[in-house]
Amino acid sequence: MSIRYGLLALLEQGPRYGSQLRAEFESRTGSTWPLNIGQVYTTLGRLERDGLIVPEGGGDAKQQLYSITTAGRQELGEWFTQPVDRTQPSRDELAIKLAMAVGTPGVDITAIIQAQRRHTLAAMQDYTRLKARALAAGPGSGGDIAWLLVLEQLIFYAEAESRWLDHCESRLLRLAAARPRPVTPPAHDPAGPAEPADRPKARGGTSS
Structure with a gap:
């Protein structure tokens, strides 16, 4: 949509050819968003279909001069006055x-x-x-x-x-x-628990 209204804004300043529109759009934006010339003519075709611009004179699309219509100026004015919708963000x-x-x-x-x-x-x-x-x-x-x-x-x-x-x-x-760390269970000693070192040893024989 920004390309559509960007071209309308340039046409508001006077009739232009498609190649002029492409060059001026890129100049205004420092070639940050380069335009394919085919995209320019596709957009111009849609603008003409919607009655927002009209061709001036004969020739094919690449040699055609376009100018903005009254309806185009009205839609451009509405675009300038309305805030850009941020409730439907573009995919990042x-x-x-x-x-x-x-x-x-x-x-x-x-x-x-x-x-x-x-x-x-x-x-x-x-x-x-x-x-x-x-x-x-x-x-x-x-x-x-x-x-x-x-x-x-x-x-x-x-x-x-x-x-x-x-x-x-x-x-x-x-x-x-x-995040809780997993508890490592104590290692199992197959020989069983060690006997305490200070435990008295049993003596053999009977008591008198």
């Missing part, structure tokens, strides 16, 4: 991986967490360097500001994921510490 591969790892024989979930944490922190460092480079370049166009906002969202997301991984690891350690 990392969360699913950890959920499946719990209780799976032979899987070291602690090793999974540690490997993911290293990757997440490395990604956060890369994003931070890109942010510093963008800030050093000074104020730029709207596209530059849009890319900076995306970068900061990625940094915050990586920080939150790192904290969540720390929490997962701490919880697993607490659970492991609280």
Whole structure:
């Protein structure tokens, strides 16, 4: 859905070709979410079907200029004003991986967490360097500001994921510490219990 409305937002600024829409979408987001050109034209076809855009002039889809309709502007305005629904979260591969790892024989979930944490922190460092480079370049166009906002969202997301991984690891350690350890029964001596060393020995013969 975000691609659908992203293309509508770009068309709100004026008619564009499919290739232009792809390039501008990736420019705004710093190629964080690269678009396949086939996906762009598929989305444009659906927008045209729904009456939200119209083609201008002849030619095939790859040489077609598209413009937004009144209905398209209305739907775009509603998208901007409505909050993004978080009650139906998208599937997160990392969360699913950890959920499946719990209780799976032979899987070291602690090793999974540690490997993911290293990757997440490395990604956060890369994003931070890109942010510093963008800030050093000074104020730029709207596209530059849009890319900076995306970068900061990625940094915050990586920080939150790192904290969540720390929490997962701490919880697993607490659970492991609280789990009762099996009691080892005493070893059985086939010769029987040892006789106390200070026990007096019986004497032979009868008493007078």
